[in-house]
Amino acid sequence: DADVTQTPRNRITKTGKRIMLECSQTKGHDRMYWYRQDPGLGLRLIYYSFDVKDINKGEISDGYSVSRQAQAKFSLSLESAIPNQTALYFCATSNPSGGEGEQFFGPGTRLTVL
Amino acid sequence: QKEVEQNSGPLSVPEGAIASLNCTYSDRVSQSFFWYRQYSGKSPELIMSIYSNGDKEDGRFTAQLNKASQYVSLLIRDSQPSDSATYLCAVKTSGTYKYIFGTGTRLKVLA
Numbered sequence: 451d452a453d454v455t456q457t458p459r460n461r462i463t464k465t466g467k468r469i470m471l472e473c474s475q476t477k478g479h480d481r482m483y484w485y486r487q488d489p490g491l492g493l494r495l496i497y498y499s500f501d502v503k504d505i506n507k508g509e510i511s512d513g514y515s516v517s518r519q520a521q522a523k524f525s526l527s528l529e530s531a532i533p534n535q536t537a538l539y540f541c542a543t544s545n546p547s548g549g550e551g552e553q554f555f556g557p558g559t560r561l562t563v564l
Numbered sequence: 565q566k567e568v569e570q571n572s573g574p575l576s577v578p579e580g581a582i583a584s585l586n587c588t589y590s591d592r593v594s595q596s597f598f599w600y601r602q603y604s605g606k607s608p609e610l611i612m613s614i615y616s617n618g619d620k621e622d623g624r625f626t627a628q629l630n631k632a633s634q635y636v637s638l639l640i641r642d643s644q645p646s647d648s649a650t651y652l653c654a655v656k657t658s659g660t661y662k663y664i665f666g667t668g669t670r671l672k673v674l675a
Contacts, residue, residue, distance in 0.1 A: 492668065493652070498661050540608070552610055553663060555609070557606070
């Protein structure tokens with residue numbers, strides 16, 4: 451079954467640590483996205499990538515970096531984690547040439563920064 | 565003004581009733597509209613997409629789009645307790661990367 455997967459599903463870390471969240475997809479989609487979700491604030495875009503060589507900042511990219519290792523893999527790094535980065539993180543994919551660009555989400559990573 | 569607005573709820577309906585969820589958007593050139601269902605602590609799951617004015621039906625779900633009035637709605641017929649979740653409205657302008665999400669409406673279906 452074509453899918454979007456994320457690892458780890460839960461992570462607790464300390465302030466100042468560098469961590470990486472990974473996303474893989476078997477949908478064959480070119481476009482991949484990283485969002486964070488906080489209560490009352492909805493989904494906010496961190497970074498997006500249209501292909502391996504095309505990576506762009508979203509609305510809240512400060513403190514984050516990404517790497518698109520392959521069409522199917524898109525990783526999000528927190529260089530030096532801080533408590534206000536505690537949130538639910540979602541990876542998503544879309545295929546602009548199929549349908550009208552529906553997005554499909556991974557299961558999410560719950561990150562807690564102490 | 566928020567780009568995509570939804571009433572946060574909770575919207576409570578009895579089992580078997582019709583639940584009506586509404587969403588307004590500010591960008592007139594928006595062209596693609598999506599409804600997602602999200603259970604607490606889980607990821608958004610796509611329910612419906614709609615691109616043209618009018619109604620689009622899929623099982624118990626009907627999406628309605630009115631571009632002149634800049635609103636999109638989701639009707640859930642024969643609501644079930646398992647429909648209790650937060651429903652997210654998302655809007656996209658053709659040719660852009662950007663999906664704008666509302667903060668969601670929490671639906672409670674009472675058994």
